[in-house]
Amino acid sequence: MKARHSQIHEDKVDLTPMIDIVFLLLIFFMVTTTIVKEEADLGVKLPSSMAAPPDTPLPEQHYIDILVDGTVLLNGMPTDNPGQTSLPNLTRTLSQLKESSDRAGLKTLVIIQPDPETYQQSVVNVLNALKAVGITSVSFGEG
C-alpha cells in the first residue's frame, strides 16, 4: 500500500477553496450593492381636509408664484435667483411676515401657484422654506 503524504492533517478538511469562493462572493456583493440613501419626508396637508369652524378669523394670505425657470415671486415680487435649492431671501421675508401675523393673532396661509411646466424641485424648494419658517397652512393654486 502506498504511504499517505499528509498523515498529520488527515482529519482536517481543507478550507482554502471554500474561503476563496466566499471571498469572491463577498467582493461581488460589496461591489454590486450601492448603499441606499435614506429618503426623508416633506409633508403637505391638502386643504380639502381642513374644515375650519365658522368663526375662524380669515388668515393672512400670501401668494408665491413659481415661474417655469424656477424663479420664485412672493406676492408678485421676485425673491431669490432661480437655480438655488435654498431660498434665503424668501425664508427671511416669510419669517418676518409670519411673525407679524402671529403678533396680530392671525394664521398665515400661503398659496403656491407653480407654473405647470416648472420642475418638482422648485416646488420642493418653496415647501422647504415654508417648513423652515413653520408655516403649515399651504394650498396650491393655478399658476
Place this chain on the structure above:
Amino acid sequence: MKPRPIDETTDLPDLTPMIDIVFLLIVFFMTVANMQVMQQVEIDVPIAESSTIPEDRANRITVTLKDDGSIYYGPTLVVLDDLPAIISQNKSDVPSLKVYVRADARVPFKHVREVFAATAKGGVPDVVFATFQSDK
C-alpha cells in the same frame, strides 16, 4: 527546556471566526441588495434640507412619479385614472392613510398636481413628498 507539546495544527491559524464574519457580511449584502431591487422605482428625488427622516413608515402607500410622467403604485406601473380607486381602497383598510409621493426632481409640476387631484379624489388629504436631506 521544556519540550513543546506535540500539536499537529500549530502551523495552521484557526480560520473559524473569520469565516463566521465573512458569512455574516455576505448575508448582509445579499439582503440589502435584494431589498433595494424589490421596493423602489429608481428616480432622483428632490433635495430639501428641512425635511425629516420619519420614525414610522407604516400606514402609507407609495406613489412614484417618474420624470416622463409615468405613475407607479409601489413597483407597478398604473394609469392616472386607476389611482383614486387604489387610494380609496387602501383608505378603507387603513383610515389614517398617507400617500407617499416619490416625484422625480425634474418632473413637471402638472403631473404632481394630477396625483394631488387623484389623492384628494381617493379621500386622502395627507401627502408626503419624498426628499433627500442633502445632495451628498
